[in-house]
Amino acid sequence: MRFALIIALVAALLRQTLAAPYPLSNATDTTNTTFSTPSGGPYVCQRVYPADLAVVNSRYPDYDVDRLHQAKRFFMLRRQTLGEGEIATRVQFQRLPSKESNKTCRLEFVLPREELQKISGTNPSFNVYQVEREPDAIATWNTYKGNDGADLFGRVNGEPEALKKTRSVGGVSVINETACNETLTFQMGMAYDGGGLPNYWEFSNVAPPAWPIQGFRIVYGC
Ligand SMILES: *[C@@H]1O[C@H](CO)[C@@H](O)[C@H](O)[C@H]1NC(C)=O
Ligand SMILES: *[C@@H]1O[C@H](CO)[C@@H](O)[C@H](O)[C@H]1NC(C)=O
Ligand SMILES: *[C@@H]1O[C@H](CO)[C@@H](O)[C@H](O)[C@H]1NC(C)=O
Ligand SMILES: *[C@@H]1O[C@H](CO)[C@@H](O)[C@H](O)[C@H]1NC(C)=O
Numbered sequence: 001m002r003f004a005l006i007i008a009l010v011a012a013l014l015r016q017t018l019a020a021p022y023p024l025s026n027a028t029d030t031t032n033t034t035f036s037t038p039s040g041g042p043y044v045c046q047r048v049y050p051a052d053l054a055v056v057n058s059r060y061p062d063y064d065v066d067r068l069h070q071a072k073r074f075f076m077l078r079r080q081t082l083g084e085g086e087i088a089t090r091v092q093f094q095r096l097p098s099k100e101s102n103k104t105c106r107l108e109f110v111l112p113r114e115e116l117q118k119i120s121g122t123n124p125s126f127n128v129y130q131v132e133r134e135p136d137a138i139a140t141w142n143t144y145k146g147n148d149g150a151d152l153f154g155r156v157n158g159e160p161e162a163l164k165k166t167r168s169v170g171g172v173s174v175i176n177e178t179a180c181n182e183t184l185t186f187q188m189g190m191a192y193d194g195g196g197l198p199n200y201w202e203f204s205n206v207a208p209p210a211w212p213i214q215g216f217r218i219v220y221g222c
């Protein structure tokens with residue numbers, strides 16, 4: 001009887017030990033992570049870079065002849081006073097897993113090399129909005145939806161401390177995730193007025209050698 005009790009106690013103790021939570025690693029850079037899962041992984045992250053990146057400018061609201069500022073492969077945002085000479089950016093991803101795949105697509109923000117980053121203003125944080133657009137739909141200021149009722153998808157904190165932290169983990173931060181769809185489109189615009197000077201953000205010449213890093217990518221499959 002006593003022996004059985006001891007066995008039961010030891011068993012309970014063992015169960016508790018085994019159930020102790022695994023120490024979580026501090027790794028925050030998920031840029032190339034392979035996760036093993038109990039159901040038989042590993043799953044390797046797939047990364048997709050924008051099929052198109054377009055800069056839009058409130059001073060040329062319906063400009064759709066060509067890309068503004070030769071803005072095929074870089075990223076620019078500007079705002080001093082809302083609606084006045086404001087510059088925003090749209091990125092579109094194509095050839096993602098279809099909606100029927102039930103996969104989750106994570107939007108990540110990727111900083112290029114530091115000398116390619118021009119960031120200024122009192123608070124160059126920016127908002128990200130998800131919008132529905134047909135593949136290859138032209139982006140103009142008139143089709144930009146930020147600040148007038150679009151659902152906020154995420155915000156990138158542009159304050160120096162936050163950027164320092166992002167750089168310290170490989171320059172990548174997660175913005176948010178959503179159900180995958182063949183085409184996903186996001187618009188970015190400054191979150192705040194600049195006051196005396198504009199809030200400004202630009203990745204200069206983020207064509208080769210930095211290509212395909214244009215500031216954003218979709219990650220899925222892990
Ligand atoms: C995580 O970070 C904390 C504090 O920086 C440190 O004490 C701990 O050892 C780290 N754990 C791992 C698994 O690296
Ligand atoms: C990422 O993974 C690929 C293939 O799995 C490998 O060739 C590459 O070196 C890795 N990159 C980094 C930065 O670890
Ligand atoms: C996706 O989810 C739907 C509804 O739950 C299900 O009917 C379908 O089989 C799933 N598709 C895949 C590829 O898992
Ligand atoms: C999903 O992708 C399809 C096909 O590319 C596109 O027509 C549709 O607008 C996209 N939906 C959203 C919510 O982006």
Ligand SMILES: *[C@@H]1O[C@H](CO)[C@@H](O)[C@H](O)[C@H]1NC(C)=O
Binds near residue numbers: 152153155176177178
């Ligand atoms: C992430 O996106 C969803 C819509 O896909 C939104 O409802 C949610 O508020 C977003 N999360 C954050 C932290 O912004």
